[in-house]
Amino acid sequence: MGFRVAVAGASGYAGGELLRLLARHPDLSVTAVTGHSSAGRRLGEVQPHLRTYADLVLQETTPEALRDADVVLLALPHGQSGALADALPDVRLVVDAGADHRLIDETDWRAFYKGEWFGAWPYGVPELLTKDGKQRDALRGANRIAAPGCNASTVSLALAPAVAAGLVEPDDLGAVLAVGPSGAGRTFRTDLLAAELLGSASAYAVGGTHRHVPEILQNLALVSGHRGTISFTPVLVPMARGILATCTARLAPGATEQAIRAAYEAAYGDEPFVTVLPAGAFPAVEHTIGANTLLLGLAVDAAARRLVVVAALDNLGKGTAGAVIQSANIALGLDESAGLPIDGVAP
Structure with a gap:
């Protein structure tokens, strides 16, 4: 029925x-x-x-x-x-x-x-x-x-396995997102006009003022029991829909790239809509448009001692x-x- x-x-x-x-x-x-x-x-x-x-x-x-x-x-x-x-x-x-x-x-x-x-x-x-x-x-x-919130779920899913496994420090998280203007809804605003967007990129809600910040921290506290901190900066770019989020976190002592990949595979290996890409591969927004998929690429910046997770999805999908x-x-x-x-x- x-x-x-x-x-x-x-x-x-x-x-x-x-x-x-x-x-x-x-x-x-x-x-x-x-x-x-x-x-x-x-x-x-x-x-x-x-x-x-x-x-x-x-x-x-x-x-x-x-x-x-x-x-x-x-x-x-x-x-x-x-x-x-x-x-x-x-x-x-x-x-x-x-x-x-x-x-x-x-x-x-x-x-x-x-x-x-x-x-x-x-x-x-x-x-x-x-x-x-x-x-x-x-x-x-x-x-x-x-x-x-589309930004919140993207960042939360990108960082949660590492936070849950204790492989990163939850008090030193960062995320910079390239986002399409459809996330603002079907409304008439000067900053969303094609003449303002095309050939440009602009940050907004900078300095911890974006409404998705508490949502992300709430989500990550579910896995760590600790409300950490995140520097979150969205950037409006000239694509109608989509999010490309570059999320970083300081590695915890003893964390290795092998352990990080294992944590992500354990978290999402059986999920039909979340895919962890092979080592060295990173997603593009165009690969997610119209689909109910989140693609994740993983890297460890050894010199900076940081995990880098690149996440892509269709914000409307x-x-x-x-x-x-x-x-x-x-x-x-x-x-x-x-x-x-x-x-x-x-x-």
Whole structure:
């Protein structure tokens, strides 16, 4: 038996990617889509690449438009999911792609976000290591799930095996990310215009001010029991979608390249969507576009005594919509890989 799905925020980039993946899902059927300024229009006018759902009419994003579904997927701006989710107590599963339910510490929320804190839901990164196993265990049978921030899940998965194995110092982590502007959503901003982006690159949220910093530290504390520190710098680059993260950490005494590779193979060797590349190989964003995959390349900078992990994923795919659907599959008892491609699009 299939499940009826409603997608809130279907006119945005994340909502559109959710619908693209749902179109091939064998067990999830889209019955309702909602938007804001696009309400009343056919989805095909707003998302012309989604021919499967072209005739669906976007409704206002209200509890009434969503509550008849078995599964509600929220692809809304930060601060808009909490109250709406509270008005859907009888919906079997709600997955929030926004930030409203990611942080377990209200102090973190108030330091990085505005508005009311609605508490934390189980975190939707199945492959993330925890003290007792993997985050997948917390998603089985869940009725509420917080999907991750795309930058946060990239960095967390890139560093977690080394942190968990005690092979790096958790108080000296670094990450510099090249990110595409689709991560900012489908909004009109001067810094996201082609004339501003093309031929350029610019850092933003520098100096520990990015909202994904507490999320990363929260995730890595799951594996170490210690909240470390990270210098996190995202750089906006002229590619529509994707993240290339160069993550580094100071090696712990006695750590070797062999031990590091063994830790990563043990963590991800059986995972269908996370691949550790062979020694000397490093990923490119283009190899992940359209796929629910995270690719990792490992190196040890012996002179600097640092681990270097290069991670690539599609921020709208594995970083957002793929994480939502993968987590929903687990919660509903479906095949975890249902509807999720591992093959990207090239060129």
